[in-house]
Amino acid sequence: MSIRRAAIWSFASQYASFVIQFATSVIISRYYLLPADVGLFSIALAAAMVVAIFQDMGISRFVTGQPEMREEHLRDYAAVAVGLGWGIAALVAAGAVPLARFYGEAGLAKVMLIIAGSYALFPFSIVPSAMLTRALDFRRLFQANAGSALAGAVVAIATAANGAGPAALAWGMVAATLARLILVMAAYPVLPRRPASLEIVKPMLGFGGSSFVISLSGAVGMRCQDLIVGRMLGVSATGLFTRASALAGQLTTLMVGAINSVFYPAFAKKRDAGEDLAAPYLHLIACNTGITWAAAIGLALAAEPVVHLLYGPNWADVAPLLRWTALAELFFVAMPLQMDVPILLGRIKPLVWINLLDTFITVVILVVASFWGLEAAAIGRILTGAIWLAIYASYIPRLVGIRYSALGTAYLKSAAVALAAGAPLALSRWMSGAGAEMGFISLLGLSLAGVFCWLVALPLVRHPFWQELRLALSHMAKLRTTQA
Template sequence: MSVRRAALWSMGAQYATFTIQFAASVIISRLFLLPSDVGLFSVALAAAMLVSIFQDLGITRFISGQPQMEPKSLPFYAGVAVSIGWTVSALVALAAPLVAHFYGEPDLAPLLWLIAASYLISPYATVPAALLVREMDFRALFHVNAGSALAGNGTAVILAACGFGASSLAWGVLVTALVRAGIAQWQRPVRPRLPRVFSSVKPMLGFSSMSFVLSASAAVGQRSQDLIVGRLLGIASTGLFSRASALAGQLTTLVTGAIGSVFYAAFARKRDAGEPLAEPYLHLVSCYTALNWAAMVGLALAAEPLVMLLYGPNWMGSASLLRWTALGEIFFVAVPLQMDVPLLLGQIRRLVWVNLLDTAAAVIILTAGCFISLEAAGISRVVYGFVWWAIYATYLGRLMGFRFRDLLGVYLRSGICALAAGVPLIVAGFYGLGGASMPFLTLLGLSGLGVLLWLATLALIRHPAWLEIRMLVSALARPILSRAAA
């Protein structure tokens, strides 16, 4: 499968998954659950995922990124994944009462037990999904991701409507794991077997030893956010904070999330061929920033009416948090594949130290913000975003050898396009047409006008993303035109 065809299938999976998750979150938040319910689940999930860093141990990256792979070793890799997953499940289940006591929320324990049950099942999808990425079979991966998302989120909506509260979200996680494992094994069956000799899994464990430290550091930085906010500002504040973070993250995933997995496999092939990565990486940065920056500027400008329209008045406290989170995302998408490229180039030890620095900054900056207020916690995302960008832009620039001025040139062109996209909403706000009371059709019209201005600016300044968009449209239109001609 070609890179662009793989990208189409990967984008299809991302869009389908996003649509399902987004629709479920809107229905559940607007009709059934309060911020305190979502906050309770967010704390439970964050606590469980801190333990789940043991689960993958870099198995997915190892399988999808290795130049050579022995098929006879795959069942042993799957056996290791299942063994680790069951151990993680036991740890989460045992820790559940302690976490509930720490937060003074007895209802946390049952949520953690449901999430722990999902860790018994999810490892069965690890190796099959990694093989699908390695083989660039993103059509099969579409069925895995979209099918499991539909089943899990559908379950959550039904149970929330039946009055299950926060536990409806935990049941959704469990059903997602069940369906994902089932479809993955159907598409690319791998029967787990425990290795009898250490040599059969030695290459993977050698990679995983440092990958575990890397995953642990990244998990602390990413998953501790809800735990810190929940402890210092309360469960309801956690619900508002996590909803803002989730919406910004979902939009990023919708816009360019599909590109990452495709380019990881493509970069692995370039590495194996001995080709330089600097030029294709800068091209990737230009596409990432052109798409994401425009989306994040629009999200920041439309935060208040968007929250009111989607989630209702109970969630208006997350509007300002959404604005700051969207502005912070501008930095986070400016250096894509910051973990994957160093791993492909065999720089895992140095990457671990860089990531530890990143994690320390994440925890310290967010904690400082939480000691001030919930609003300050939102602002801290922008501060941390700048620190994160400075760390990884410097590191990857030295690693791949691209010039910093070339990177800034990419940013300048993408920034101009993002500003053009935000002009309609900026003008509307200047004339007092913004705010939570903005009608849906007005917001839709201004957003559509912003998209047109963005496309026109891409074409006017000959942004590299414009060529990619034209080629994508051509690839999508070709089969339709062929059928019409026939």
């Protein structure tokens, strides 16, 4: 499958999964769960995910990115994945009661035990999914992702409607994991077997050692946020903070997650062919920022009406947090594949130290900011993002061979189109001061006006994303002509 065709399927997968998961979160939050319920689940999931970084141990990256892969060893790799996964599930289950006591929330134990069940199923799908990614078979990955998201949504909503509370989200996880396992196994079956020799899995374990440190650091940096906020500010505050962070993060995933998932195996193929990565990586940066910066600014400007229309008055306190977390995404999307590119180029050891520094700074800023309250914790995300970008921008461009002048030009063009996109909403707020009371029609009209301004600005500044849009429209026109 070609890179652009893979990207189309990856986009479809990303959008389908997003729509299903987003609709589920809106329905459950608006009609069934309160911020404290979501906060309780978020704390349980965060604690479980910190432990669950052992589950993959770099197996996915190893299978996807190796120049040569002997398929007869896949079942051995799968056995290692399952062994690690079951150990993790046992640890999560064992930590259920102590975690509940630590936070003083008895309901945490039940949620943790259900999450442990999903972790016992997950490792069976690691190697099949990695092989589908390696083959750029994003059509079957679309089926797995969309199917699992739908299964999880149905179960989560049904159990929430029956009064399961926070456990509804955990049961949705179990259903989604089971559905994904069935679908990827049907597409690329890999049954685990006991490795005949340590030599077979030794290269994978050696790769996984350094990758594990990176995964651990990343898990602590990402998931400790809910744990810190929950301990310092309470369960309800965690629910609000999680919802704001999730909305901003979902926006990023929706805009560029599909592109990034395709580029990792594509870069691996270019590396194996001895091709230069500087030009395509700079193009990826420009496309990431060109589309996501515009959307993030729009979300920050429309935070109050978005929260009010989606979640209702019970979640009104999410709006000021969303404004800051959306702006923080401007930094976090500006250096894509910051982990994957160094790994592909064999620079995993320096990456370990850089990632540890990034994680340390993230934790310190959040702890300090939380002393001033929940909104201060959200504002701290902007400072964290700025330092994060400074760290990786000082390393990745030099590693790939991108000149900083070219990187600066890409950022300036993306900033220009982002400001153009946000102009209608900013002007409306300045003139009318409308906030949460803004109606759906008004918000839709201003958003469409922002998209129009963005489309006009793209060719004016000669943004690289304009080329991608023209190619996509040309491809669609050819398809219509062929079908006619």
